[in-house]
Amino acid sequence: MVANVVNDYGVKLPESALMWNLPDFDKHECIHMVHDEATGLRAIIALHSTYLGPAAGGTRFWHYTDPAHAITDALRLSRGMSYKNAMADLPMGGGKAVILAGNDGRKTPEMLAAFGNAVNDMGGRYVTAEDVGMTDADMVALSQKTSFVSGLPTDNANNAGGDPGPFTAQGVYLGVKAAVAEGLKTDDLRGVRIAIQGVGSVGGKLARLLAADGAKLFLADVVHDRVAALAEELGAEHVGLDDIMQVEADVFSPNALGAILDDRSLETLSAKVIAGGANNQLAEARHASVLHTRGITYAPDYVINAGGIISVAREYLGQRDGVHCSVDSVMAEVSKIPARLHEIWAQSRTDNVPAANVADAMAQAKIGRI
Structure with a gap:
């Protein structure tokens, strides 16, 4: 209604x-x-x-x-x-x-x-x-009430299904590396300072992947015990939730709720790269221009965090077709995320248009809105 x-x-x-x-x-x-x-x-x-x-x-x-x-x-x-x-x-x-x-x-x-x-x-x-x-x-x-649901557990480890978080985390991890290559001009994460806001299902897995690559991590989360334990495990620095965006970092990775990139937060943000799994990171569409003007490399959220929906969609479509979708095939699709990001950044540079606007135009064309 x-x-x-x-x-x-x-x-x-x-x-x-x-x-x-x-x-x-x-x-x-x-x-x-x-x-x-x-x-x-x-x-x-x-x-x-x-x-x-x-x-x-x-x-x-x-x-x-x-x-x-x-x-x-x-x-x-x-x-x-x-x-x-x-x-x-x-x-x-x-x-x-x-x-x-x-x-x-x-x-x-x-x-x-x-x-x-x-x-x-x-x-x-x-x-x-x-x-x-x-x-x-x-x-x-x-x-039990509808067949129009996906993300159901599977008893076969080779089949996609269940919690889509690991696929989202893998895509974000690949996207962070792509953004570092674009914005910091390096393929080596050793010593790169990354501030991660939110270490739940996606952010926690992302932190472990980045730590394994030698990144220096700053972690914040609304659940104190969770972030404290992870910081100790990874040798990362535990930062207060209100302070994570003020940390002197090369990369800011938002992985909690959205609308956190606003006038106030961007005024003090030192990171040259923003790449994370949270949805709707820009408080308003105009903040895309703020990032562009300041030369901040931004990974549009719905491009970098698509790993989970790739898993969910392929699981659902496979069920309808009677064909199980494998974890390997989902990961193969997730691995295409960096190439999509690089295409967006290349057009952003060529047209001198914010990356978020470039991505929006591409998506709108695909759904027949322009």
């Missing part, structure tokens, strides 16, 4: 209340507002584009202090999925779902069942998978 011009009380709503007048509405094909009173489920499923195929994108379980932020998240993330899937050459459109968690963060089997029914009611236009706050076990629960 979307907002009506007249509400249930016969009161005419202002134009600003209409979904398509929200700042982040981008010709989205469909926005479903889901409410199941019996289970307490409140969710938003946003489909940005099905031009290339069914809209694929994970479900985020998150507590929003303001429900309006959940709508913004769904709109921005679903658009990002359209771009991500297009740039990864996947025959999938872009969609995203957010489940609004309560103050207690409680997630019940009944709530997941209700959400599974909501996904199923969309008849295959939306394919879900895990995202922040969701697990592969949750995907199994959803699969």
